Amino acid sequence: MRYAICNETFEGWEHPRVCAAAARYGYAGLEIAPFTLAPRVTDVPPERRRVLRQQAKDAGITIIGLHWLLAKTEGLMVTSPDAAVRSRTADYIGELARCCCDLGGELMVFGSPLQRRVPPGHTRAQASDFAVDTFRRAAPAVANAGVRLCLEPLAPSEADFLTTCAEAVELLDRIDRSNFALHLDVKAMSSEAEPVPDLIRKYAARTGHFHANDPNRRGPGFGDTDFRPILRALKDSGYSGWVSVEVFDYSPDAETIARDSIRYMRECENG
Numbered sequence: 001m002r003y004a005i006c007n008e009t010f011e012g013w014e015h016p017r018v019c020a021a022a023a024r025y026g027y028a029g030l031e032i033a034p035f036t037l038a039p040r041v042t043d044v045p046p047e048r049r050r051v052l053r054q055q056a057k058d059a060g061i062t063i064i065g066l067h068w069l070l071a072k073t074e075g076l077m078v079t080s081p082d083a084a085v086r087s088r089t090a091d092y093i094g095e096l097a098r099c100c101c102d103l104g105g106e107l108m109v110f111g112s113p114l115q116r117r118v119p120p121g122h123t124r125a126q127a128s129d130f131a132v133d134t135f136r137r138a139a140p141a142v143a144n145a146g147v148r149l150c151l152e153p154l155a156p157s158e159a160d161f162l163t164t165c166a167e168a169v170e171l172l173d174r175i176d177r178s179n180f181a182l183h184l185d186v187k188a189m190s191s192e193a194e195p196v197p198d199l200i201r202k203y204a205a206r207t208g209h210f211h212a213n214d215p216n217r218r219g220p221g222f223g224d225t226d227f228r229p230i231l232r233a234l235k236d237s238g239y240s241g242w243v244s245v246e247v248f249d250y251s252p253d254a255e256t257i258a259r260d261s262i263r264y265m266r267e268c269e270n271g
Helices: 015-024 046-058 083-102 124-144 165-175 196-202 228-236 254-270
Strands: 002-006 029-032 062-066 107-110 148-151 180-185 207-212 242-245
Touching: 002 254, 015 029, 015 046, 015 254, 029 242, 046 062, 046 083, 062 083, 083 107, 083 124, 107 207, 124 148, 124 165, 124 180, 148 165, 148 207, 165 180, 196 228, 228 254, 242 254
Parallel strands: 002 029, 002 242, 029 062, 062 107, 107 148, 148 180, 180 207, 207 242
Antiparallel strands: none
16 A cells, blocks of 8 residues: 555644655655645745655655645635636636646545535535536646546535535546546545445545545544455555545644554554
8 A cells, every 4th residue: 555644634844844754654645735835826836846846755755646625715616606716716726736746746636625515595416517617627727737636525514515425426427537536535435324345346446546534533543443444445446546644633643643543554454
C-alpha cells in the first residue's frame, strides 16, 4: 500500500515540518487542503508552489493532490441554479487543477458538502443536472492539467447530495469524462447499508482515491472499525492508488495520529 496523510492534520505547522514528520512516520505522500495555503488557491503564486513542491521532495515526500477543494470559499457551488455561479465554480476548479499540477499532484478529491447542496426549492434531480453542467465545464481544464478529479460520496449526516457510492457513480456516468473517478472514504461508506469491504470490491474499477479514517472522525485504529477486511478488499480488488489518512478530530495531537494510524494499518495489512 502507498500511504499518505492530509496536511490539515498538522494544524498550524509550517510545510517543511509537516513533510518531515510525514516522512519520519513512514508516509510517502501528502494530501493538501488548499485553505491551509491561502484563502483561495489563486493567492498562491507560481514561485510559492515551486517552493512547496521542492520542500516536500527534499523530505522524501510526494504531494499527491488536493482535497477540501471549495472549503472556506464564498460564492462557489457546483449545484447552484445560477449559471453564472456554476461558471465561476468551474473556473475555480480549473485553477485548483493547475495548482495541483504545479505542486506535483495527480488527483483532487471533491467533497465540500456546503458547496454541493440541493438548492432550496429544487429537487435532487435538478441538483444533479446543475452538478453535471459544472463538472463538464471544468473538465477540459482538469484534463489539461493532467489531474484526475474524484467525487466523494458523503454520509447523509454531512450532505444532502451524493450520499452513496451508487449516486456518485451515476453522476460520473452522466459527466462521462475519463479523468473523473470515484473517491471512497471509510467514514462515509460506513453510513451505507452494504459493508465497507463489499463496497470497495463493488466499485474498485471506478475508484481513483481512498481515505482511511474511522466513523468516529479519528484515524484508523482510533475507533472500532477493523481495517483488516478493508485493506484486504483493496488488495483483492487490485487497487493501486494511495491510501490517505484523513481525520476530523485532531486529538490527542498530530504526531500521535500520524504515527499510530500508519502503524495500525501496516499491522492490518501484514496480519
